[in-house]
Amino acid sequence: MLIKKYSAPTKNEAIMKAYDELGKDAVVMSIRTVSPKGIFKLFKKPVVEISAAVDDSPEKKNTANKVPVAPVNASLTTPLPEVKKPEEKSEEELLKARLKNIESLLEKQEKQKAEEKAEVKSETAKETTEEDKNFEYLKIIYNTLVDNEVDEKYANQIISEVEQTLKKDSPLPQILAAVYQKIILKLGPSRGFDIQPGATKFIFFIGPTGVGKTTTIAKLASDLVLNKKLKIALATSDTYRIAAVEQLTKYANILGIPLRTVIELSDMAEVREQFQDFDVVLVDTAGRSHRNREQRDDIEKLVNSIPEEEREIYLVLSVTTKYRDLLKITEAYSEISNYKLIFTKLDETGTIGNILNIRMFTGAPLSYSTFGQAVPDDIAKTDAQAITKQLLGGSD
Ligand SMILES: Nc1nc2c(ncn2[C@@H]2O[C@H](COP(=O)(O)OP(=O)(O)OP(=O)(O)O)[C@@H](O)[C@H]2O)c(=O)[nH]1
Ligand SMILES: [Mg+2]
Structure with missing residues (x-):
């Protein structure tokens, strides 16, 4: 070959x-x-x-x-x-x-x-064992994963866990199926909104600048209003930039739902009261540099202004961000508990190893993925099977 x-x-x-x-x-x-x-x-x-x-x-x-x-x-x-x-x-x-x-x-x-091997057999006298065969297959699968930017550490972990379960003479389809299953397990189920009737859920979207937080909120709000017929409100703490408020106002007007700005932390108490009859309040936040401790603290305080059982937090990350930066970003948000991962911009790259890497690094569940700028269409629950096939198939 x-x-x-x-x-x-x-x-x-x-x-x-x-x-x-x-x-x-x-x-x-x-x-x-x-x-x-x-x-x-x-x-x-x-x-x-x-x-x-x-x-x-x-x-x-x-x-x-x-x-x-x-x-x-x-x-x-x-x-x-x-x-x-x-x-x-x-x-x-x-x-x-x-x-x-x-x-x-x-x-x-x-x-x-x-x-x-058959050609050199007489010279070396070394027979190919079935373990060698398994090893060769696994090596190629490992290389495919690494080519798709799965961290070598995680590719190794997956391959060696699969290797331990294989019999000596495992046929290739069985090895591939075992790796496939293992990756699906590592990715875990995708967890979306957990909305209880009669209780208001505050859903925060946090993450670095420009990853698609506001656009993602617009997509999800459309689904909740138009398809799920729920009573939705928007709030935003991104009030420093006029353009940011205008962007969200536009979506609120199209959907006919209210939008509140949160200028100070104390405003959250009012927002809670104002929206107590709503099913969901989607809260947009300003893109924050993970390097800025103070900005991170602000986000943490904002999120903590709502009791844990009344809130959900989604960390929005772009799959196009460099792996090393993603590690630093998720480390910076590690003090915020129980967040779920949204990956954006899957349309911009065919190399999506970062989804598996960050899922394994943080242990946080996957939730939604976005794959384009179109509101409301370009979003879906993250599909672990499709991701796994792409990681093993190496195409977009
Ligand atoms: N290609 C692509 N572009 C996207 C996707 N999601 C959002 N975008 C684009 O990314 C840009 C930034 O999107 P925003 O929603 O404003 O991002 P943000 O995280 O709210 O940005 P800040 O509020 O500035 O931190 C816009 O041009 C969006 O159209 C996606 O899935 N794919
Ligand atoms: Mg925004």
Whole structure:
């Protein structure tokens, strides 16, 4: 098997490069956007880097009967041209095809390794054991996870936990299924709003600047008002910037719901009284620098002005933020208890290892994900299965 990397300004151009060089049987293994580094980064555009693989063994054309049997029946490889038209298939089908892709690649690689080993067998006298085989499969799965920016520490943990449960001669589909299950378990169930009739719930949205807190509130408020038919109010402590209040006022007017500004902490008592007949009060906050201790304290005081059983807290993070910064941000908010995670901007990157990383680092449950600027459509409960397939399939 031949694996090569290609870079180009867009995904399709990178895929076309691979197609030109490797031929139409090539399959895409991973797609990632690489941001420029160094002092000239302002002048450079990000590039899309893909890795593509093709089976270049001589008897390739006759392998149909020799390749180990894969589960179910879908074709083992997705030819490159299909990648350009994802809209033709349902998302579920695409994800299944990607999972099949890795199976196919692993099988091919395994076959090639077996052939290489057979050649040198007389020299080395070292037999391939079944444990070696498991190890080789797991190594490739590990590499796929790391390519998708899963922290090596967590990729290692997942792989070694799976390794302990495997029998010596585990077939590949079983190994993949075990890793898949393990990641789903690590991601855990997505937890959304817990709204009790007859009690007012205050729902706070906190997090760094520009991640999409206000837009996310507008999306969720629309759903609560229009679909769930609940009595909703908005409040915002982001009163320093006129534009911020205007942004939320616009959404409040469209939905026909009240908006209160919270200028001082003491205003919260009034807000509580004013909205005591409402089901939910969604509270927007100003984007805060996690480096500023004082700003963080303000948020903590605001949140703590409502008793724990009457509130929910959502930490809003963009999946495009660098992992190292996400670690610092979540560390900074560690004193705020029981928050849930909302990840935004999934449309901006195909590399979503950070979701798994931050989920494992904080232990906080996942809740909602957003994947575009459109209010109210671009939001859904976080789909652990789709995330896992993407992490294992390496595509967006
Ligand atoms: N591509 C993409 N853009 C998004 C998404 N969610 C929000 N945005 C955009 O991100 C920008 C910032 O969104 P806001 O909702 O104002 O972010 P915020 O966290 O409230 O920002 P501050 O109040 O300044 O801290 C806007 O241009 C949004 O349209 C998303 O899921 N995908
Ligand atoms: Mg905002």
